[in-house]
Amino acid sequence: MNVFRHLTLSILLGCTLALCGCIGSAYVFEQTDVSEIRDRAESRVDTNIRVSAAVLGRQESQGLFGVDLYAQGIQPVWLEIENTGSTPARYAPVSTDSYYFSPLEVAYKNRSGLSDEGRSELERRLEATAMPRYIDPGETRSGFVFTHAVKGAKGFNVDVFGSTASHSFTFLLRVPGFVPDYANFDAVGLYPEKALVDYQGDKVIAGLQDMPCCSTDKAGKDSGNPINLVVIGSGRDTLKALLRSGWLETSSAEAAEAEAHYLFGRSQDAIFRYESVGGESIYEIRFWLAPLTSDQEEVWLGEARHFYAWRSAFPRFDPDVDNARDFTIQKFIYGQALRSLAWLSGTKIVPAESLWDRLLYTPYFSDGSRPVLWLSAEPYSVSEIEIKDWDKRPGAVE
């Protein structure tokens, strides 16, 4: 009896599975024209190559491709390349994302639920809309590159090679549908003009050393974490440098710790985040615009911290805040975004011993240094980085 029932069930199951392939749904997409995307695209020109680029949001991608690409971590980037030269040009998708998805790979990832016919249509749709590699003389070609999804703003390159010259274009584009903290930040009116002191040259050292050591809680009581770096430069250049170095915009709602940190009586003006490939490490920088300027440039105070997860859902705070600070500096160096560096004091010296001392316990330790960084919006070679000889570090902690 039992055997029969099993057999019947198996046969039923087998049939259902076999049928699925035939009776899956048809492939449906909106025949959206790309003129709206083209209208908002940013363009760059270098001699005889023009590139326009735009990033598609989740809804747009779904409409255009009929499948939820974002659910697979795939973000389509629309490109248009015009070659007004006399020789063929070649576009390198690895310059945009070194692990880009191929069109048929995207189709394969999204095939479930579609009928056989639907699957072929999806494949054809993706192949037909993919950005081609070759652009013949006098031609304009456009299409999509399938990249790994990021939120907020997307920074990427588009490299095009001709027979004699190569062209590299850098784009920083807003991804529709995400609002980072800094988008709500308005520097205008934050500090009355007369309250802003401008410091010339090295005189800024004194001004910076007067800045508070640490962030606080909302009541301004408990001292939080050390303000362990300073960035000098406009908000726009700093943003470009951060994005080029691989930092992602984020919002307090998505930060490793939900509570806001306070400085100058307000919560952070912006938060940026980097998560390691394996996901076990999270670095975060919170920024506040400082009430002073350096040679008329804006000054940003930063709180860099590191969290680690090791497969736990709750990231743990790493008490070694100096490491978080140093990692941040290196990330700028390798993102070719650091122009100059100077070492200052400013935060508290807290020896590592206090981690293990019940009486003197602190949640972090630090050598008390607060480096000052001048970032560059354009790529800046590592060998040209200037280290200013201010060197006002408190003695290093052993």
Next chain:
Amino acid sequence: MISQRITSIIACAVLLFTVALAGCAGGFEPQSIESVPFRERSVTKVKDGVRVTSAVPDKKEARDLFGVPLYQKRVQPVWIEVENRTDESVWFLPFGVDHDYHTPLEIAALNRKSSARERAEKHFLSNGVQLEVKPGEIRSGFVFTNLDEGTKAFNVDLFSDENSWQFTFFINVPGLAIDHHKVDFTALYPDEDIVSYSDPAAFVQALQDLPCCTTDAKGESQGDPLNLVLIGDPIDIYYAVIRANWDETEVVTAASGLKTAMSFITGGEYRYSPVSSLYVFGRRQDIALQRIRSNIHERNHFRLWLAPMTFMGESVWIGQISRDIGVRFAKKTITTHKIDPDVDETREFLLENLAYSQVLSKFAYVGGVGPASREEPRSNLTGDPYYTDGLRVVLWISAELKDLQEIQYVQWSDPEG
């Protein structure tokens, strides 16, 4: 009956208690660096007043040094010593060794024995690296990197106000049976069987005359298209692919089969899983490499065979590349990877991948694969369809790093497009 059950409950409790005790009694017992001889394998490089010495402990040595099974957690310590003989401070950047290096306290958290927390944290902190090396100083410590089995390839980058240094290290780590270590390249062909070409036209003809595709072991059925030719010194080719982030693959053994099965189930990252064998010249691939993307289902495979010819005195390799896009059930191998049918796309990816890794000096295209259209695709050995313009890309691998602008295109045949 009841007394039997009680006895078994007691037995279980005793067993559990013993297991729990064993966990506590083990403690955190790292050994001193002097007592673990991994530095016998160290490599030293010197340039412009800076000396860098580096060594990589293997799985057992890492456990001895740090008291926790770091390799199991996919963490690999790299020991680095920097001597600064210049007259200004030199800054060492662990980021260059691994962009996602782990911090000492993050690693210390892997020690689960709470009684040893303080000792573990102190041990890892004192074994970490210092970024600044003052004039005349020698500093050493460990960078906690993500695990690479086989050859560990990394950069040690330093800079001062006046200068910058970049050292590239390739350090072999014992413990992994790497595929091509089993092949004796010098014994593959007798000298008289190797044809030396210097005339490009004759060489192009010879390349086009090579088999179109891989075969099965018997040489009966045709598999994936042979759409790559690499030219260069074998050691340069080896360094080039490692630099371009390709991982060596492990020879199939019982243990590696188990590791692959586990990563199949979990979708986790076992980067060295053995690849199935394909045949050319009557033998399976000489070298198999793979480049993982985000999980085992997303990787590119690339196999090479040494060809019985040289061009301008350099060795010539023929190869095959495919992009896995998912796992499917196949008749012959139960599960296998579904490949991207657009094999030319994958071929062009490799060209760009090597160009951006700055290891490519020239490239060209020749025929030999034979075209297959999208409407009438051919199939590989596992029944995956593919289509192609029928060309193979010829890649000259450079011993020195080449800028993208320096790469030359040699016009033999043009790809469609």
